[in-house]
Amino acid sequence: MHTEYQDQVTVFKAFCDENRLQILEMLRSGEKCACKLQENLDIGQSSLSYHMKILCDSGVVVSWQVGKWTHYKISEQGCERAKEMLEAISTTNPTDEDTNCC
Amino acid sequence: MHTEYQDQVTVFKAFCDENRLQILEMLRSGEKCACKLQENLDIGQSSLSYHMKILCDSGVVVSWQVGKWTHYKISEQGCERAKEMLEAISTTNPTDEDTNCC
DNA sequence: ATATTATATCGAAATATTTTGATTTGAGGT
């Protein structure tokens, strides 16, 4: 249906789940591979993989392969994009106050 | 279970739904009452009320009554809080790179 | 007091997200 806000939804979804926030906190101290992340989480392997996909889709995290391991880190660029989006969403622009109400 | 990230979830939920993003966009041009918001949305009255509750719970929007109307506007303070949270979440702090992996 | 209007709340249904366990894929190692 309306798809105009889909990008923003995809980005902010990264921050709307406690497991993902915990993962992001772990990544703040530097890149980690999935197995390292898994150690500190109370979820199964496929569930972690699911959350990592959402985080990567948001652009806030990037992943790359090293042998059979997948490494993850926070993307500076992705975070900047999220901040810009939040700035844009929250900046008021009271040009047509007259159309307000009732 | 773990409740440590609940505050952040509550805040960012505001930005994770297309209807709510559309509502926020409408509020960017100034305060509005529910009936005005409703005009531009394709959802029922109780559904709008539900979304407004989520937005107010996040702190990003504030509401107040004027007679029988409820008015809503974007909260500068609430937005600042959201931005600070995002900053905190996304700031990397690579002090213990050694504990990273594998 | 009664009626009207705007919004909130409730319970149930519809829909979306998350978890789980099983399977698959793909990189190494033997």
Added chain:
DNA sequence: ACCTCAAATCAAAATATTTCGATATAATAT
């Protein structure tokens, strides 16, 4: 080639969110 391991994917179940219609509440008007 075969085995092992890390991670992704799949289908189904579990859970959470969103919507809808009905009702409740609270302010105002008659």
